[in-house]
Amino acid sequence: MVKTKKIDGYPFVSYAKETFSSPAMIQKSDEFYKWLDKRRTIRDFSDKPVPKEVIENIILSASSAPSGAHKQPWTFCVVSDPGIKKQIRIEAENEEFDSYNGRMPEEWLKDLRPLQTDWHKEFLETAPYLIIIFKKSYELKQDGTKGTVYYATESCGLACGFLLTAIHNAGLGALTHTPSPMNFLCKVLKRPENEKPFLLVPVGYPADECWVPDLNRKPIDEVAVWY
Ligand code: IYR
Numbered sequence: 001m002v003k004t005k006k007i008d009g010y011p012f013v014s015y016a017k018e019t020f021s022s023p024a025m026i027q028k029s030d031e032f033y034k035w036l037d038k039r040r041t042i043r044d045f046s047d048k049p050v051p052k053e054v055i056e057n058i059i060l061s062a063s064s065a066p067s068g069a070h071k072q073p074w075t076f077c078v079v080s081d082p083g084i085k086k087q088i089r090i091e092a093e094n095e096e097f098d099s100y101n102g103r104m105p106e107e108w109l110k111d112l113r114p115l116q117t118d119w120h121k122e123f124l125e126t127a128p129y130l131i132i133i134f135k136k137s138y139e140l141k142q143d144g145t146k147g148t149v150y151y152a153t154e155s156c157g158l159a160c161g162f163l164l165t166a167i168h169n170a171g172l173g174a175l176t177h178t179p180s181p182m183n184f185l186c187k188v189l190k191r192p193e194n195e196k197p198f199l200l201v202p203v204g205y206p207a208d209e210c211w212v213p214d215l216n217r218k219p220i221d222e223v224a225v226w227y
Contacts, residue, residue: 002014
């Protein structure tokens with residue numbers, strides 16, 4: 001049962017905690033890790049439709065991420081319109097062409113070779129949905145005044161992590177795409193002045209033939225230090 005009280009006049013509710021025995025916790029965390037470790041960034045999408053309700057649930061999951069002072073400084077723009085997808089592809093490929101042909105230093109290009117990426121971004125039209133996360137650098141209130149947000153970059157990063165996990169949970173695939181620079185997205189999607197593009201995530205079923213690089217993830221002692 002949820003209990004409620006006021007602290008210094010502000011409403012609080014009892015936290016709905018869910019705890020487990022140590023063996024259950026070990027099993028659960030191990031299963032979760034093994035399931036999450038199966039997530040891969042994909043670049044070959046099917047055009048098979050995905051129910052809108054699934055995308056809504058994924059976005060609600062992402063938007064449940066913690067944020068500075070609970071300001072939720074993000075907007076998730078969802079594009080399924082073929083005309084807008086095409087426009088985004090044209091603009092992204094323009095930028096990416098310049099990046100791959102002069103803007104990116106040789107070391108960067110060399111680091112990307114095992115991933116076999118290039119300036120072609122067909123997935124921007126194939127994937128049934130493009131979710132573009134915009135970061136709010138401040139709030140624009142109804143009356144036109146501005147409100148401060150805190151740790152907006154960290155907050156959006158957390159929301160994107162939740163988003164990718166929710167996409168994986170739905171059995172769908174995603175790509176964290178960062179066409180650089182991304183400013184064209186403000187214009188194409190007619191976003192207000194307080195929003196900056198943060199990440200572009202195509203979402204959909206993986207294509208029947210979907211190949212991903214054979215990567216290894218770092219072992220625990222390379223990513224964790226215990227004190
Ligand atoms: N934004 C480019 C390049 C690119 C950069 C990194 I770092 C990657 O991990 C993958 C790609 C692109 O999307 O192709």
